[in-house]
Amino acid sequence: RKEVEQDPGPFNVPEGATVAFNCTYSNSASQSFFWYRQDCRKEPKLLMSVYSSGNEDGRFTAQLNRASQYISLLIRDSKLSDSATYLCVVNKKAAGNKLTFGGGTRVLVKP
Amino acid sequence: EPEVTQTPSHQVTQMGQEVILRCVPISNHLYFYWYRQILGQKVEFLVSFYNNEISEKSEIFDDQFSVERPDGSNFTLKIRSTKLEDSAMYFCASSDRTAGDYEQYFGPGTRLTVT
Numbered sequence: 670r671k672e673v674e675q676d677p678g679p680f681n682v683p684e685g686a687t688v689a690f691n692c693t694y695s696n697s698a699s700q701s702f703f704w705y706r707q708d709c710r711k712e713p714k715l716l717m718s719v720y721s722s723g724n725e726d727g728r729f730t731a732q733l734n735r736a737s738q739y740i741s742l743l744i745r746d747s748k749l750s751d752s753a754t755y756l757c758v759v760n761k762k763a764a765g766n767k768l769t770f771g772g773g774t775r776v777l778v779k780p
Numbered sequence: 781e782p783e784v785t786q787t788p789s790h791q792v793t794q795m796g797q798e799v800i801l802r803c804v805p806i807s808n809h810l811y812f813y814w815y816r817q818i819l820g821q822k823v824e825f826l827v828s829f830y831n832n833e834i835s836e837k838s839e840i841f842d843d844q845f846s847v848e849r850p851d852g853s854n855f856t857l858k859i860r861s862t863k864l865e866d867s868a869m870y871f872c873a874s875s876d877r878t879a880g881d882y883e884q885y886f887g888p889g890t891r892l893t894v895t
Contacts, residue, residue: 701882703883710869710891711888711889712871712886712887712888712889713823713871713886714886715883715884715885718883756822756823760882765827765828765835765836765837766811766813766828766835766836766875766882766884767813767825767828767836767838768813768815768823768825768873768884769825770822770823770824771822772821772822773822
């Protein structure tokens, strides 16, 4: 089983709509969770950290379910500029602070 | 806003040659990392570095790879004898333990092409 699994998509989303997708992780020792955004051939950019209580940043809401080992991201009122690949990332916070990336979920927002 | 910078943006080299990829992490960060992404694949961890030594390295980071912080600002990745399969995007990242959950910030990457 892959350490971090994501539906690759693409999720085709009408502008203004809401889209949500999940990510599952296999290592229960994982301690920190993040969503990064990656545009084509660009670097991953931190979108938000994911906390146990769930957190919101503007139109973006992240949830963490430790019991089921999944993380979700919801995007409300989608903008054309939200088109990107969303990377689910976990960190075991071991000595090296290594990030483990999922393969990404591609989102295409269309007018 | 502080950012991680990397040079060069694109490096073309012949198989067997040595390359050095350079990074300038965010100035007050203490933890440094290299990741790579082969075209069409996921981002993979290579190595983490703290207090002038390697904290963790992946299986990819074999004897052909080395890292160094030659001065107070630069962080380098050296590949001694490049192989075709080293062709990838190499990202440097840095973090500060006081920034939330050690959130890592990535540079724009160096595209390495080995011919």
